[in-house]
Amino acid sequence: DIQMTQSPSTLSASVGDRVTITCRASQNIGNWLAWYQQKPGKAPKLLIYKVSSLESGVPPRFSGSGSGTEFTLTISSLQPDDFATYYCQQYHGYAYSFGQGTKLEIK
Amino acid sequence: EVQLVESGGGLLRPGGSLRLSCVGTGFTFDDYAMNWVRQAPGKGLEWVCGVGWDGGITGYADSVKGRFTISRDNAKKSLYLQMNSLTVDDTALYYCAREAGHSYALGYWGQGTLVTVSS
Numbered sequence: 001d002i003q004m005t006q007s008p009s010t011l012s013a014s015v016g017d018r019v020t021i022t023c024r025a026s027q028n029i030g031n032w033l034a035w036y037q038q039k040p041g042k043a044p045k046l047l048i049y050k051v052s053s054l055e056s057g058v059p060p061r062f063s064g065s066g067s068g069t070e071f072t073l074t075i076s077s078l079q080p081d082d083f084a085t086y087y088c089q090q091y092h093g094y095a096y097s098f099g100q101g102t103k104l105e106i107k
Numbered sequence: 108e109v110q111l112v113e114s115g116g117g118l119l120r121p122g123g124s125l126r127l128s129c130v131g132t133g134f135t136f137d138d139y140a141m142n143w144v145r146q147a148p149g150k151g152l153e154w155v156c157g158v159g160w161d162g163g164i165t166g167y168a169d170s171v172k173g174r175f176t177i178s179r180d181n182a183k184k185s186l187y188l189q190m191n192s193l194t195v196d197d198t199a200l201y202y203c204a205r206e207a208g209h210s211y212a213l214g215y216w217g218q219g220t221l222v223t224v225s226s
Contacts, residue, residue: 001169034212043202043216050210087152091211094166096154
């Protein structure tokens with residue numbers, strides 16, 4: 001199975017900051033990488049698919065990049081609504097796996 | 108509007124069995140692969156299993172392989188998860204999730220159904 005490792009596990013930042021979350025895959029996953037946002041008590045929400053494609057309705061301050069085994073999610077200017085937990089996810093060989101999550105907290 | 112509604116969760120003892128259901132509306136159900144994803148209390152997301160549009164292809168996480176079975180009934184627009192030999196580690200909120208359509212990413216999620224395994 002492919003393991004996904006996110007860093008950091010927790011990130012403290014302020015409104016207006018630029019933040020980056022990293023996700024590493026245990027083997028090459030091509031471009032089958034997605035990012036999700038989850039708020040307490042809610043289902044996850046898809047933000048980015050195929051590494052860098054923005055899901056409809058997601059603000060352009062969110063962006064994704066990377067290839068092969070290393071990927072990043074960047075939020076260019078944090079807004080109050082962005083404080084949440086973020087997960088990366090890969091798809092390979094008809095199986096998915098998620099990173100362990102990054103909790104983005106208000107500093 | 109796409110809606111996924113799970114049901115069937117509950118409280119049961121270790122070793123027990125349970126069947127979860129998910130009804131999908133607002134889209135052509137048999138056009139999409141479907142998945143189950145779970146989240147233990149206070150923990151992260153864990154993909155459990157998935158099934159292709161016609162039920163012909165399935166995939167399972169190692170943690171549930173041999174104990175859980177995913178299936179679907181396209182005529183009823185329903186997805187199922189048969190869970191056997193349950194352990195306390197299976198305690199979680201179980202989400203039904205659909206591919207986004209433009210990729211394998213999971214674009215639509217239900218609200219989840221809670222399964223609690225406790226002695």
